[in-house]
Amino acid sequence: MPNSSRDQRIQVLKDILLRLHHGASPDSVEADFQAHFSDVSPIEVSLMEHELMNGDHGVGFEDVMKLCTVHAKVMAAGVQGKEVPDSQQEGHPVWIFKQENLALQAGLHRIQRLLDALETAESQGQDLDPGLLRGLTRQYQLLDQFQRHYRRKEELFFPIMESYGHDAPPKVMWGVDDQIRDLFGLAKEALKGLVDQAGDASVAQVLATYQAFVQEFKDMIFKEEAILIPLLLSLFSEDDWLAIAKDSPEFGYAIIQPDKEWVPSRVKFGAQGENGELAGAGLGAEAQNEGPAEASADAPVSAIQPGPTAKPVASSVSDSASNPATSPTAKPSSNSAADSTTSPAPNPEADLPFGGGYLSLKEANLILNHLPFEITFIDKNDLFKYFNTSIAIENKLFPRVPSAIGRHVKMCHPPRSLDMVMTLIDDLKHKRRTSESMWFHRSDGRFAYVTYIGVFDDQDQYMGVLEYVHDIAPLLDLGPDKRGLAPLEGDGEQAKD
Known part of the structure; x- marks a missing residue:
């Protein structure tokens, strides 16, 4: 058309x-x-x-x-009914997403049956069965795993959508997700009041808060299945889905646990077809029918490199020339094809001046990845540029994934907190504040302490924002003083009071 x-x-x-x-x-x-x-x-x-x-x-x-x-x-x-056959394969992110929705809907039915039984008992003046209340509490806990479903959608699907220029649907859907989270929080509070026999808690109140949640929750399932998934299947390349599949375990799954890895059929660069022709020469298999094999210097290298050596990326060259509205946004120049062909790779063992001494790139990277903090750096253009990997995935306070690199910081936050985040960055950028910290207790017992610092070079030029996060709960109960260790520089002098 x-x-x-x-x-x-x-x-x-x-x-x-x-x-x-x-x-x-x-x-x-x-x-x-x-x-x-x-x-x-x-x-x-x-x-x-x-x-x-x-x-x-x-x-x-x-x-x-x-x-x-x-x-x-x-x-x-x-x-309805628009599907890409690949997405129906077991283990594909779309297959998992739909299986989770089925499991979550089954959980809704189980909860409704338990609530109906409690409502009948209450209407007949009977004591509430403790077994039913325990079962209901357990089902609420299982249903609460929808948070993982939403997190994967927000942290993995949305960044790639935005890279193709579709930033409106993520903002809208993330806002609705937050409303649903709030409704489920109210439903959990009502159930806890009933279990604890607090105040005027009643089955009717539990039912009312639950049904308010269910209405919005089912609407979101419909929007995911009827609108979001067809849109993603229209936009995303095979490499996009591979990147999502790779990063998904970091966020976990809702109720179901996929036990099969999705392995797509890939055309290998240089492989001969049935008639002896070379398959995929010059471009990935997906792009062979997209026209000439030229690509802009702004395109990510991995989007134009051949077959099996290309890493999964959150972008594709498909349709980029004919349809600007659906093409990926440009990545930072450091990722450009021009840079990769003209700049020789630095020697990772060569000593370079760092701080008060010298480090090689290898040593600097190892040091950053041995610090007991989660470090994130947003560059001067407000692009998410770096995170360290010192903390094990299961212990991270704020999971970060490679597919988010190059994303604008305003796209990394839900709508409700966006104004606060952008105000903080602007304050740090213009030195209205030099740093800012926040801290909060988590339900898992950890105590998150987060610090943001404006970064400036020797000429006082703004370079970006450094964020570091750590769990300070162990520091709050260290016990008696521990002394006697000499400093690394070896002067032997003990720490003074």
Whole structure:
């Protein structure tokens, strides 16, 4: 379809949602929708939302979020059934995502049955069965694993969507996710009150808070299945899905535990086909039919390198020339093809001046990865550029994944905290603050202490923000003084009071 025709369809979709925004009923727009669209592309919907949020219509992501449920219902017939066969293979991130939704819905049914039994007992004046209450508490704990499902979506799916220029859907969906988290928090508090027999706690109150959560939770499942997944399958390359599959275990899974690794069929560079032709020469297999084998110097090296040696990346060269709206955003110049071909690799063993002495790159990297902190660096362009790997995955306070490197910091935070984060960065950048710290207790007993520092060079030029995070719970109960160790420089003098 020509771009002009596509733009017209996007405009019609935009007008429909604007009418809803200004008070039109869903029934009044549904007929127009059906008249103009027999099959709706998720790409077009995403572009429309992007225009709504970034145009001068007076519509922000909060407004689009209010329209999201209506939007999903209107779209339902148009987007269901669109699948890519690869995504149906066991272990594929989409397969896992859908299996989790099935398991979570089964959990909803189990909880509802237990609540119905408790409601019947209460209405008949019977004492509540402690066994039912224990079972209900256990089912709530299992259902709480939906947090892992949401975290993977927000931390792995959303960054890649944004790299292709689709930043509106993540903002909208993350905002709704936070609302659902809040509703489940209220539901858990109500259940705890009933179990502890606190105040005027009742089964009716537990039911009310649970049903408020369930309504929004089921709506989100529908939006994931009918809107989000088709959009992702339209956008993401095989390498994108491989990157997600690689990073997913760091965030965990909801209720189910996949036991099979997804291994896609890959065309190897230089391998001969049945007729003796070279397969995938010059480009990855996905890009062979995308036109000439040229790529911009801004493109990530791994997006244009051949076959099996290419690392999974959160981008693709597909359609980048013909459709700018769906092409990945440019990565930092240090990742460019031009840099990789003109700059020789530094000697990792060569001594370089660092601080008050000298270190090789190898030593500096090892030192950073032996510090007992989680370190993150945001560069002067507000891009997420570095994190160390000294803390084991299962012990991290804030998991970081390679696919987030190169992402703008404003895309790394949920909408509710974005203003606070950007204000802090701006204050550090302009030296209104030199540093900032926060601390909070976690439910697992750890005590997170987080510090942000503005980084400046010798010419007082702003270079970025350093964040370091550590668990200070062990430091709060160190016990008696421990002395007697000499400093490493070996002067033998004991530490003074």
